[in-house]
Amino acid sequence: MADAIASAAEPGAVPRKRVVPPGRRQERVLLTAAALLRPRLRRLLAAIALGVLSLSSALALAGVSAWLITRAWQMPPVLDLSIAVVAVRTFAISRGVLHYCERLATHSTALGAASTVRTQIYRRLASGPAATAARLPSGELVARVGADVDELANVLVRAVVPIGVAGVLAVTATAVVAVISLSAGAILASCLFLAGVVAPALAAKAAASQEAMARHHHSGRDTSAMLALDYAPQLRVAGILPHVVAEAHRRQIAWGHALDAAARPAAISQAMPTAAIGISVLGAVAAGIALAPTAAPTTLAVLMLLPLSAFEATVPLPAAAVQLTRSRMAALRLLDLTTPDGVGVTGSAQPVSLPAGPGRLSADVCVGHRQTRSDLVTVDLPPGSRLAVTGPTGGGKTTLLMTLAGLLPALHGQVRLDGVALSDFDSDELHSTVSFFAEDAHLFATTVRDNLLVARGDCRDDELARALDRVGLGEWLNNLPVGLSTVLTGGAQAVSAGQRRRLLLARAVLSPARIVLLDEPTEHLEAAEAEDVLRDLLAPTSDLMTAGRTVVVATHHLPNDSGCAELRIDSA
Structure with missing residues (x-):
């Protein structure tokens, strides 16, 4: 705790930056982290398939609606329109239902993957070198097993599924439009490339340049907050509690500014899909004018309305690119946590046997x-x-x-x-x-017995009672409702500071x-x-x-x- 107070007294201290080990290429980090996520492939593919079907319903709805509106203008017999009317209703309902099913499948996969990541991290921390956790401030450790795991799991919901759906829909929409008009299909393909590749790349680059600084402030804020929560009495006595609280507030404000700075270039990339939609619609109009003498009015209507729905799949892609960047950074920190750089790891291939006696x-x-x-x-x-x-x-x-x-x-x-x-x-x-x-x-929120068995699991109750008596807690134990079986509700909150020290x-x-x-x-x-x-x-x-x-x-x-x-x- 003394070292923590000393570090709290140094405003603006920057944690030592960890170096990415050689050979761990940035673009392969997420693939390596997939071993932590272990997503259920069938559920992931099912989510992508449901997303494709949902947006395909939207694409079909636009095409059938355009045909129905134009054909109805020609005033044919009502029976000629009945199938199209039923199809419009079917696609309108199925779009919402399929989208809901896709969200259920995606979030189920992501939540399961996040649970798997946390379980593996806790197991590796428990069985791995103690230096892995000891070298990090408590706030940084909380941030990694909390926010970083969420960011890594978000890659499934906000990146993998949207990218998969957008890829399938882009090819489908371009092929349908190209059947009607090659020039309109070429324009649509170019605009989809602008909205689905260029805009996300710009968003990812902007996020990569700012996210590291934002993450630094986030970690610093958590560290200061944990210091203030864990050591409030000692910090107050030392006269630096207001400084620690102010430092946490300053980090929060700096974090907000960093995120705002990252959002400005990303806003430009968010506007690019709208511009691409406008260009593709104008291109479809120009192609429709050229085809007017030879094409049916219903065909021209379909040609002009399809691009509006084709871009629905590319709208989430800039955000998906940003999420990929954030998830890659989170994966780096998690991999660094689960595979430390040799601190506390056995230095030889065959560990040396411990001395039989107490040892010097x-x-x-x-x-x-x-x-x-x-x-x-x-x-x-x-x-x-x-x-x-x-x-x-x-x-x-x-x-x-x-x-x-x-x-x-x-x-x-x-x-x-x-x-x-x-x-x-x-x-x-x-x-x-x-x-x-x-x-x-x-101190764990469990029985007094279990809190002592942490030190040695084979102790008998009489040994535990003797140990408590030797440290001055014999009378306290005798006054407990059910002795060693008494539950310390809230852990350390159930005892005084002196009793906690003696335990x-x-x-x-x-x-x-x-x-x-x-x-x-x-x-x-x-x-x-x-x-x-x-x-x-x-x-x-x-x-x-x-x-x-x-x-x-x-x-x-x-x-x-x-x-x-x-x-x-x-x-x-």
Whole structure:
């Protein structure tokens, strides 16, 4: 949290831009992301077919209506018009019904694909390297698994289906008009190319130039908002809560301006289909005048009205091109999230076996970020050691602990366990041996028992009760309605800040990890109680941590009589 407050105090800080790995070509990103979407091909093809049938009904409605109006002007027997009248009614009704069915099929496919993407992302985050999520601010992570997934799924509704429908309808309409007049068909084909290819290309180019900046502001806004929501009391004490709220507001306004800037060139592309319709109608009129001496009036009417319906399929294409651009950018961020660039990934083809004993943790590293970095930090922790990491807010204490746990890469140097680099171990086995316990770890809206079993799933109820008693929650447990089975409604909202801290400390006590890294374990406790807990944690004969476990604690308030080694860290 201290690092979060420090970052919040730096207005306008720009997150480090990630580089697209070589070989990942922009135009192939969506194809790669299709493995995440896994859309049901049959439903997708059914949606396109329904869309084609719907707009074909509109095209047929225009043609039959033109024939009916012109033929009725000639005043034939009523029976000669009966079939056309029925056909007009049929096409008018079927157009709406088929369009509704197409929307149902399309949205069902898109919602199913979005659910599939989120499920895969959660599974990969849960089973993959912890650094994948740890390296991102919470606001950025929320934006990726939220808005980015929606943008990726929108490619089916707003791009793939409209493009497929427009392609089929354009060929059909051009062929029908070309049968009547080759010149009118050529004009229609040119205008359809203008409305269906040139205008979308212009819209996509405009969106690509502005969407990245808009996305940056969106992510920054979410990050600032999450800071304000998660750390409001601490930020208020630090005197920077109004600044964080103002920063979120500023990001929102900047995001709106960026989106407005992206919309201006896109507006031109939206106007191009209207111009193309006008040109095609004028071309059909000219072709009709040329055919007037030899063609029937009904044929000329069909020739002039068909282009009006032919362009209905191209109207969504500029928006579809913009959606393709946005979905491609969202896919890049999601692929970056699910396939990180080596951070926390095993460095060798065959992982090294973890040491049988507690293990000696050592490091000579510079930690932090590009903007703020620490001096060289040297750590050597034999089994059973106790170390207190102190320093000012934003000095890098949390970052150092996450680096020692293998969750973040060091800017320089290496962290080793019994002389072996952490990157050479299997990540799952490593984090069961070297565990970092964050001060803002999540409490789930479930029972007290389940919230503790997160640390170790095979604990018996008596072990859980003893752990709670050791961290000072024995009386609290006894007063709960159904003990360990009591549901914490709302998660952290069901307990006080001090009780939440003690529950998180109980997880660390229950954890099987032999090296425990605790970030601010006594924050929100009363001063006297906090000092007592710290003395117990850092004592060689601790009631909370056995003598064989290595304990590292990051804290602002180290008791003078703690008697343990102290490492003071401050970012440069």
